Amino acid sequence: MYDDLKRWVRTVPDFPKEGILFRDITPILLEPEALGTVCDIFYERYMQREVDKIAAIESRGFIFASILSYRLGKGLIPLRKRGKLPWKRITETYALEYGEAAIEMHTDAVSPGERVVIIDDLLATGGTARAAVNLIMRQEGIVEECAFVIELSDLEGRNTIEEIPVFCLMSF
Amino acid sequence: MYDDLKRWVRTVPDFPKEGILFRDITPILLEPEALGTVCDIFYERYMQREVDKIAAIESRGFIFASILSYRLGKGLIPLRKRGKLPWKRITETYALEYGEAAIEMHTDAVSPGERVVIIDDLLATGGTARAAVNLIMRQEGIVEECAFVIELSDLEGRNTIEEIPVFCLMSF
Numbered sequence: 001m002y003d004d005l006k007r008w009v010r011t012v013p014d015f016p017k018e019g020i021l022f023r024d025i026t027p028i029l030l031e032p033e034a035l036g037t038v039c040d041i042f043y044e045r046y047m048q049r050e051v052d053k054i055a056a057i058e059s060r061g062f063i064f065a066s067i068l069s070y071r072l073g074k075g076l077i078p079l080r081k082r083g084k085l086p087w088k089r090i091t092e093t094y095a096l097e098y099g100e101a102a103i104e105m106h107t108d109a110v111s112p113g114e115r116v117v118i119i120d121d122l123l124a125t126g127g128t129a130r131a132a133v134n135l136i137m138r139q140e141g142i143v144e145e146c147a148f149v150i151e152l153s154d155l156e157g158r159n160t161i162e163e164i165p166v167f168c169l170m171s172f
Numbered sequence: 173m174y175d176d177l178k179r180w181v182r183t184v185p186d187f188p189k190e191g192i193l194f195r196d197i198t199p200i201l202l203e204p205e206a207l208g209t210v211c212d213i214f215y216e217r218y219m220q221r222e223v224d225k226i227a228a229i230e231s232r233g234f235i236f237a238s239i240l241s242y243r244l245g246k247g248l249i250p251l252r253k254r255g256k257l258p259w260k261r262i263t264e265t266y267a268l269e270y271g272e273a274a275i276e277m278h279t280d281a282v283s284p285g286e287r288v289v290i291i292d293d294l295l296a297t298g299g300t301a302r303a304a305v306n307l308i309m310r311q312e313g314i315v316e317e318c319a320f321v322i323e324l325s326d327l328e329g330r331n332t333i334e335e336i337p338v339f340c341l342m343s344f
Contacts, residue, residue: 015258022258026278029248030225032241039242053202059231063238063248069204070211070239076201078235086187086194106198 002041002169008034009150009170023150023172025121029063038149039067041169042119046072050115051144053077057103057120057132058084064149065119077109077116079132090138092131103128105135112140123148123168126157133161174213174341180206181322181342195322195344197293201235210321211239213341214291218244222287223316225249229275229292229304230256236321237291249281249288251304262310264303275300277307284312295320295340298329305333 008028015022028034042064055077056065062078069076082091082102093102110116118132129146136143143164151157151168158166180200187194200206214236227249228237234250241248254263254274265274282288290304301318308315315336323329323340330338 010259012258016255024258026250026257026259026281029241029250030281032245032247035242035248036245056235059234059252060250062231062234063228063250066235066238067242069201070207070242073204073208075204076207076235078198078201078232080231083188085198086184086196087182087198109198109202 001171002037005034005037005170009172021172023122023152025060025149028149035067038064038169039071042068042147043071045147045167046117046144049144051117052114053110053116053141055079055105055109055116055118055132055136057118057128060122061120064121068117068119077105079103079105079118079135090135092134092138094127094131096127101127103131103135105139107139110136110139110141113142115142115144117144118146119148120146121149123151123155123157123166125155126160129157130160133164173343174209177206177209177342181344193344195294195324197232197321200321207239210236210341211243214240214319215243217319217339218289218316221316223289224286225282225288225313227251227277227281227288227290227304227308229290229300232294233292236293240289240291249277251275251277251290251307262307264306264310266299266303268299273299275303275307277311279311282308282311282313285314287314287316289316290318291320292318293321295323295327295329295338297327298332301329302332305336 010024012022054069088107145165147167182196184194226241260279317337319339
């Protein structure tokens with residue numbers, strides 16, 4: 001855990017609705033020292049591991065995953081909301097509080113046996129993370145780890161991806 | 173212009189609807205050499221200019237802007253779709269073919285007089301770019317330049333931001 005980083009997380013009450021404490025990471029982005037620290041931690045964790053691709057969950061995951069992909073010199077896989085990817089793709093749906101959502105991946109994004117680190121800013125209930133893991137596995141990729149900047153530990157999202165290692169920088 | 177990069181752009185016909193030729197940048201992301209080249213061009217362009225912040229238009233703009241922000245050591249401003257930013261924010265709406273869309277920015281993202289480079293993957297009609305420029309200017313920031321990976325030049329989007337310098341890597 002890197003609790004020093006918590007000073008860069010702004011807690012906003014009642015967003016997106018009453019009773020929710022929203023953990024806002026935009027202060028991390030505005031402060032180069034903070035963003036650099038987060039990205040250095042990810043880079044140092046994966047630089048000596050066997051990793052072929054970095055998968056980025058839309059859209060805040062794009063920020064941290066892009067920098068990691070660039071620094072490692074490994075390809076970046078965008079996992080996008082439904083209807084955004086133009087080419088041959090696979091889809092995973094997951095439940096929301098009301099209704100469902102979906103994320104998609106191009107079928108040429110992962111080759112069988114490739115090792116992929118999945119990045120997002122937040123692990124909450126784990127619905128999106130589970131869908132992301134499924135997308136990689138359906139193309140016979142191997143999920144090396146799922147990494148998040150923040151974990152909302154009470155929601156027990158890591159249980160939804162219990163067979164996959166999980167790495168989080170901060171827990172609330 | 174960097175027409176060598178066009179080999180990394182996939183043209184997908186009839187997406188998102190019939191008659192549209194969609195320029196797909198995901199092959200750039202998957203190939204570290206290509207992503208590195210794009211980001212090096214941006215970095216070399218702005219490293220010796222007076223730039224205080226990098227603004228990223230959601231969501232593919234996040235990818236290129238994040239890497240540029242990290243490399244320059246300058247703060248990253250996410251310009252997000254309506255309803256995503258949790259704190260005090262300003263909103264700019266713009267017209268779509270049917271209806272309208274909006275992007276938002278936190279009011280603490282820019283200080284008066286700061287010089288900002290706005291990054292997105294694509295300059296099409298320029299509606300989003302104009303809204304992004306307006307957000308920065310409303311907070312008394314100065315838009316140093318708007319930079320795009322791809323320009324669809326027939327759509328003349330740069331006319332919508334005619335007072336702002338525009339930089340594009342490829343034109344279709």
